[in-house]
Amino acid sequence: MDRELVFATLLRRLNTVSGLEDADIAALHELPIAIRHWEAGRAIVSDGERPTDSCLVIEGFCVRSKLIASGQRQILSIHIPGEIPDLQSLHLHRMDHDLISLTACTLGFISHASLRALTRAKPNLAEMLWRDTLIDAAMFREWIVNVGQRPATGRLAHIVLELRKRLEVTGRPAGDNFEMPLTQEQIGEALGITPVHANRVIKQLREERIVDISRGRVTVLDEAKLGELAQFDDRYLHQNPSL
Amino acid sequence: MDRELVFATLLRRLNTVSGLEDADIAALHELPIAIRHWEAGRAIVSDGERPTDSCLVIEGFCVRSKLIASGQRQILSIHIPGEIPDLQSLHLHRMDHDLISLTACTLGFISHASLRALTRAKPNLAEMLWRDTLIDAAMFREWIVNVGQRPATGRLAHIVLELRKRLEVTGRPAGDNFEMPLTQEQIGEALGITPVHANRVIKQLREERIVDISRGRVTVLDEAKLGELAQFDDRYLHQNPSL
DNA sequence: CGGGGTTCCCAACAAAGGTTAAGGACACGG
DNA sequence: CCGTGTCCTTAACCTTTGTTGGGAACCCCG
Numbered sequence: 224m225d226r227e228l229v230f231a232t233l234l235r236r237l238n239t240v241s242g243l244e245d246a247d248i249a250a251l252h253e254l255p256i257a258i259r260h261w262e263a264g265r266a267i268v269s270d271g272e273r274p275t276d277s278c279l280v281i282e283g284f285c286v287r288s289k290l291i292a293s294g295q296r297q298i299l300s301i302h303i304p305g306e307i308p309d310l311q312s313l314h315l316h317r318m319d320h321d322l323i324s325l326t327a328c329t330l331g332f333i334s335h336a337s338l339r340a341l342t343r344a345k346p347n348l349a350e351m352l353w354r355d356t357l358i359d360a361a362m363f364r365e366w367i368v369n370v371g372q373r374p375a376t377g378r379l380a381h382i383v384l385e386l387r388k389r390l391e392v393t394g395r396p397a398g399d400n401f402e403m404p405l406t407q408e409q410i411g412e413a414l415g416i417t418p419v420h421a422n423r424v425i426k427q428l429r430e431e432r433i434v435d436i437s438r439g440r441v442t443v444l445d446e447a448k449l450g451e452l453a454q455f456d457d458r459y460l461h462q463n464p465s466l
Numbered sequence: 467m468d469r470e471l472v473f474a475t476l477l478r479r480l481n482t483v484s485g486l487e488d489a490d491i492a493a494l495h496e497l498p499i500a501i502r503h504w505e506a507g508r509a510i511v512s513d514g515e516r517p518t519d520s521c522l523v524i525e526g527f528c529v530r531s532k533l534i535a536s537g538q539r540q541i542l543s544i545h546i547p548g549e550i551p552d553l554q555s556l557h558l559h560r561m562d563h564d565l566i567s568l569t570a571c572t573l574g575f576i577s578h579a580s581l582r583a584l585t586r587a588k589p590n591l592a593e594m595l596w597r598d599t600l601i602d603a604a605m606f607r608e609w610i611v612n613v614g615q616r617p618a619t620g621r622l623a624h625i626v627l628e629l630r631k632r633l634e635v636t637g638r639p640a641g642d643n644f645e646m647p648l649t650q651e652q653i654g655e656a657l658g659i660t661p662v663h664a665n666r667v668i669k670q671l672r673e674e675r676i677v678d679i680s681r682g683r684v685t686v687l688d689e690a691k692l693g694e695l696a697q698f699d700d701r702y703l704h705q706n707p708s709l
Numbered sequence: 710c711g712g713g714g715t716t717c718c719c720a721a722c723a724a725a726g727g728t729t730a731a732g733g734a735c736a737c738g739g
Numbered sequence: 740c741c742g743t744g745t746c747c748t749t750a751a752c753c754t755t756t757g758t759t760g761g762g763a764a765c766c767c768c769g
Contacts, residue, residue: 364530618756
């Protein structure tokens with residue numbers, strides 16, 4: 224993996240987040256990043272651990288999830304290339320959830336020590352990374368609304384549209400057909416419903432020719448109806464730092 | 467309201483969050499805080515606004531919530547004295563949700579300008595405030611799990627125990643009887659259920675002599691059963707910065 | 710003290726979602 | 740190319756939660 228490509232991925236993400244100065248970009252270039260490959264379906268960091276690095280997703284998909292005592296899992300977020308899903312562990316030392324690869328991934332590990340040195344030296348970058356964790360929190364808020372207030376069809380429509388929007392923001396063309404590598408069981412875990420009901424909902428949206436979700440891919444069939452179901456408003460993603 | 471009392475409230479909160487140096491405490495004392503009183507049930511900041519201050523809760527209770535197009539409201543968090551519920555607006559300029567007073571409140575408004583100056587001058591304080599927003603996000607994650615995975619009785623038990631724990635952490639004695647000034651309708655909005663169902667669940671827990679929730683107060687009747695229902699594990703609150 | 714609003718309470722019925730169980734499609738390795 | 744495992748699919752039935760509509764309690768204000 225080309226180092227420059229890794230930086231391009233990171234920069235694209237941070238640039239959508241807020242403007243960068245040349246000195247900041249140079250400092251970012253100094254960051255040591257350890258690139259590692261990860262198999263699909265493996266824990267990257269687990270609940271209870273005290274990681275010493277944060278990880279940048281370079282290729283592939285990850286999810287964050289929490290397991291409760293009764294054995295059920297709740298998926299909290301889906302992560303795509305360019306994101307740093309466990310940046311929060313920089314100041315929250317003990318993990319309170321799991322980070323798991325969904326597909327085979329290329330990951331870039333950045334030590335907390337070097338991140339802390341960077342943020343101490345470059346307040347601009349500190350604020351930008353802080354802001355990134357705040358967007359993370361904003362996405363959790365919307366996820367609460369999704370799971371708490373929308374019926375199952377609306378929940379599914381919403382995560383489909385959120386994922387597509389985020390893929391577009393990070394420069395991945397995601398038109399009417401894009402990757403969403405979750406099994407129906409995992410879709411259920413994301414929406415707070417059982418796999419059987421997830422299947423019902425997927426079937427319904429397919430039969431109504433709104434969206435087709437199969438074999439880890441999404442095909443949007445009726446943009447208007449999908450949008451109406453999801454009530455998706457991308458303001459909570461805070462993509463444009465000037466607004 | 468005594469200025470020193472306000473600082474005591476803020477310090478108690480930040481101290482549980484991470485250790486403070488004398489120079490940092492001195493810098494905090496320099497922060498200009500505008501104290502204002504708020505009536506119950508009034509918006510403090512609204513979705514879509516661009517606030518210029520963040521607000522410290524000195525007395526009273528607030529909630530954060532989001533309204534969706536179909537008119538339903540989801541409560542995202544409950545806030546108690548010592549917390550800064552909209553600290554995220556420091557770097558996320560446009561509000562993506564509402565902040566509303568539940569009871570009459572005393573609030574301390576701190577301008578973003580002075581907060582930004584403070585965090586630029588004192589990296590320790592910057593990290594502490596950053597960490598505070600990360601705990602906020604951790605609470606949202608648990609809230610997703612609550613709404614997504616637990617049955618209604620468990621959800622109610624969980625927010626009761628979370629609120630009690632947080633009252634204790636900020637130095638408010640909350641034994642078996644404490645204030646939780648939500649109407650049944652608001653409890654429903656927090657749990658993602660209708661007011662009618664909220665009433666059913668409250669009634670059930672009362673009849674089973676587990677917990678009595680009425681007139682804005684909670685009385686814990688059976689600690690063991692309540693804990694079992696809630697599956698409450700306070701790790702996600704990250705109270706002890708050394709762990 | 711009286712009246713109007715809010716909050717609480719409840720019942721009957723409807724709908725959404727959970728449970729259990731089982732067969733079929735598909736993918737991969739031996 | 741056959742077996743094994745994962746994933747998808749469906750049906751029947753059950754439980755939880757939503758809906759509608761009403762009445763009682765309580766509280767504040769005039």
